[in-house]
Amino acid sequence: MATNKAVRLSWFGGLEALQIDPVAIPQVQDDEVLVRVAAASINPVDYKTRDGKFPPVTEDKLPLILGRDLAGTIEALGTRAHSMLSKGDPIFAHIGFDRGAQSEFVIVKAVELVAAPTSIDLVHAGAVPLAGMTAWQGLFDHGGLVEGQRVLIHGGAGGVGHLAIQFAKAKGATVFATAGVADLDFVRDLGADTAIDYKNERFEEVATQIDVVFDLVGGAVQDRSWSVLREGGIQVSTLAPPDPDRAAEHKVRAAPHWMAEPNAAQLGEIAALIDAGKVKVVVSDTFALDRVRDAYERAESGHVRGKVVLTFEAAG
Ligand SMILES: NC(=O)c1ccc[n+]([C@@H]2O[C@H](COP(=O)([O-])OP(=O)(O)OC[C@H]3O[C@@H](n4cnc5c(N)ncnc54)[C@H](OP(=O)(O)O)[C@@H]3O)[C@@H](O)[C@H]2O)c1
Numbered sequence: 001m002a003t004n005k006a007v008r009l010s011w012f013g014g015l016e017a018l019q020i021d022p023v024a025i026p027q028v029q030d031d032e033v034l035v036r037v038a039a040a041s042i043n044p045v046d047y048k049t050r051d052g053k054f055p056p057v058t059e060d061k062l063p064l065i066l067g068r069d070l071a072g073t074i075e076a077l078g079t080r081a082h083s084m085l086s087k088g089d090p091i092f093a094h095i096g097f098d099r100g101a102q103s104e105f106v107i108v109k110a111v112e113l114v115a116a117p118t119s120i121d122l123v124h125a126g127a128v129p130l131a132g133m134t135a136w137q138g139l140f141d142h143g144g145l146v147e148g149q150r151v152l153i154h155g156g157a158g159g160v161g162h163l164a165i166q167f168a169k170a171k172g173a174t175v176f177a178t179a180g181v182a183d184l185d186f187v188r189d190l191g192a193d194t195a196i197d198y199k200n201e202r203f204e205e206v207a208t209q210i211d212v213v214f215d216l217v218g219g220a221v222q223d224r225s226w227s228v229l230r231e232g233g234i235q236v237s238t239l240a241p242p243d244p245d246r247a248a249e250h251k252v253r254a255a256p257h258w259m260a261e262p263n264a265a266q267l268g269e270i271a272a273l274i275d276a277g278k279v280k281v282v283v284s285d286t287f288a289l290d291r292v293r294d295a296y297e298r299a300e301s302g303h304v305r306g307k308v309v310l311t312f313e314a315a316g
Pocket residue numbers: 043044045130131134154155156157158159160161178179180181183198216217221237238239258259260299302303304305306
């Protein structure tokens with residue numbers, strides 16, 4: 001365990017700000033585990049942070065290691081780590097903002113991790129945690145989606161959207177999803193009952209009497225979405241919080257600002273859905289750590305089907 005290469009940000013900027021730096025291997029303490037990372041996904045928050053456009057990360061917080069989620073194996077355990085955990089166990093996790101996941105070795109708190117799904121490899125597992133927590137918490141915790149309801153998911157083919165479609169179907173909802181023309185069959189295959197071409201169709205004419213709008217796109221799409229909600233319905237966004245005054249005009253509700261948070265119990269439910277064959281994880285591209293700039297460039301194109309994943313030596 002001599003080296004620990006990490007994607008480190010020392011200044012805000014473009015792709016050139018992504019540096020692969022040698023950093024110390026963190027010391028494991030108390031209820032923490034040290035994870036040898038096989039895969040860490042790239043999420044929009046990573047390139048927004050790199051650009052200096054993620055407000056919680058100000059210049060005084062630099063340098064920092066990027067990345068919010070990972071899959072790998074346990075390398076070492078703290079003295080108070082869960083007795084059910086052992087060295088070599090495959091796990092996946094969405095980690096707190098005080099650490100970065102795009103590193104060969106990462107400290108993960110026992111409360112953030114669960115056993116990785118057994119039916120997929122660690123590269124696919126690494127694609128799940130943050131997008132999965134966002135889809136789960138957006139639909140169920142903030143949207144209150146229950147069986148039998150109708151949900152409209154904007155951005156159904158992306159990292160969060162492709163999981164949200166499947167979670168909503170597994171819950172027993174009727175799913176409308178917007179996507180580009182090339183992704184309409186893709187979102188149907190994931191379970192969308194109605195796939196809407198966002199460039200050539202007006203979703204307002206197709207999706208009606210919706211209980212929950214899950215907005216992963218923002219801007220005009222969010223504003224146009226008020227009219228599709230049934231009275232009492234709710235709009236939830238992962239971008240700017242929907243305007244409560246506009247919601248009141250339409251006799252519907254606007255979910256307040258929220259951010260996806262690590263939640264091992266929910267991640268465990270997602271792992272079970274994956275192993276039951278009810279949720280498929282789609283990785284569009286993988287890049288080895290030394291191609292981190294290519295990986296970010298691909299992810300921030302905004303036209304990804306599923307997820308972009310950074311792989312580490314431990315992925316084999
Ligand atoms: N608040 C939080 O905690 C949180 C957590 C995670 C993500 N987010 C935010 O949620 C957003 C989505 O994240 P993500 O990881 O899913 O992003 P992503 O993977 O980059 O999403 C890309 C997808 O969005 C589609 N898209 C773009 N414009 C669209 C439109 N007008 N209508 C329908 N689909 C459209 C793209 O389709 P095309 O290929 O056809 O363009 C592509 O499939 C990001 O802005 C991210 O910052 C917030």
